[in-house]
Amino acid sequence: MKKHSDVVKRVLFTLMIAFVYALGQQIVIPGFDLTIAKKLMSENILLRMFGLTTGGQVNLPTLMTLGLGPYMTAMIVWQAIVSLDIPTINHLSVRQSGYFQRALTMILAIMQGIVMVYYLSPAIKPLYLISDNINLGAPAAVLYLVAGAMFALQIGNENASHGFGGTIALIIPGIMMGLPHSFMYGFGTTKIKLNTLSISIAVVVTIIVFLAGLLSYRAERRIPIQRPSLESTFGDSYYPLPLLAAGAMPFMFSNMMFVLPAQVVNALGYQYTVIGQYVIHQINYNHWPGIIAYAVIVIFLGFAFGLINLSPTKIARQLKESGDYVYGVAPGDETEGLIMHHFFRLTLVGNFFLLLVGVLPLVLGMFIKSASNYSLYLGSVFIIVAITDTVTQQFAALWNKERYDLFDDPIE
Secondary structure, eight states: OGGGHHHHHHHHHHHHHHHHHHHHTTSBOTTBOHHHHHHHHHHOHHHHHHHHHHTOOOSSOBTTSSTTHHHHHHHHHHHHHHHTOOHHHHTOOHHHHHHHHHHHHHHHHHHHHHHHHHHTGGGBOOOOSSOTTOOOHHHHHHHHHHHHHHHHHHHHHHHHHHSSSTGGGGHHHHHHHHHHHHHHHTTTTOOOOOSHHHHHHHHHHHHHHHHHHHHHHHOEEEEEEEOTTOOSGGGEEEEEEETTTTTTHHHHHHHHHHHHHHHHHHHHTOTTSHHHHHHHHHSSTTSHHHHHHHHHHHHHHHHHHHHHHHOHHHHHHHHHHHTOBOTTSOTTHHHHHHHHHHHHHHHHHHHHHHHHHHTHHHHHHTTSGGGGHHHHHHHHHHHHHHHHHHHHHHHHHHHHGGGOOSSSSOOO
């Protein structure tokens, strides 16, 4: 065990950070009428989707209600900026990039905090500190939420340095604890009764999707790369293009995008108009227009996040600068076109898998009501697959690094 002391320390550190994060999800923000707040949060589908896919606490307004949501959104925005291959951004140091990412996280935390406080405004108690005419209840609530989001980022960075799974690993416990609710209630239209048959079906389906998701997440297309600068048998190499370049991100954000129109209609007070009624009653998970719209969102996010994560332009530039090339393909634009061609082909296949996981249960739900619950549930399972695969690979690498010795037996 002493040989693997580094692994043990990292595991214990991650467990400690996860405990601190979970504890922060139980610290209720002062200044709220908890009965009203709990009712409002349970009725708001957008907040519920946000919590289930980002591991946040959405039952009560707590210090970690936003959690890592602002950070995850900031990383997506930052990756999109980096994928543009702007020279000024490319020349930033790691420290400078970190400053920009933290600033972006804070901006998004403030925006998300304001939106959440807007939804919870009926539950906020008045707070008068300076004058009886100035109510600081809402600003104080936003400040608490932003402070919690920035604290979550800080402990996540500490876990990235001293633990396993990086910052994003902290959302695993929240998502796992939300799995039973996702399975039983889905999108809130049907409740699955727990019995021997339903549990058995759930176990079998979960195992199949977990294994298929793991294989799909690890699948890749290897493009042969010529490396003339290496004078050895290792001069010929390859560049891996993943089947699912978007990873699990489509499932993290597809539900929030889908329910957003109905939330906007309600927020603007148009829910009783003809258009508002159409949006609310037709664009949902139990009608063909809604199912088709959700499928389009999943496909769109699969391509969008895939392009952001892969960045063909940046790959082609890096290959050109290093002197590496694809045999028979000119460096630069032609190489970028080849990578883009493979990306679209791979993403088409990868999106088909995403549709099987997230949309097929909704289609089956048109005939078997309880089947629609599997859409949200299996999406969460795949999110866990994507995150835990990174954690297990890091664990295996650190565990096996001590197995390599220069000599089989010590020199006496």
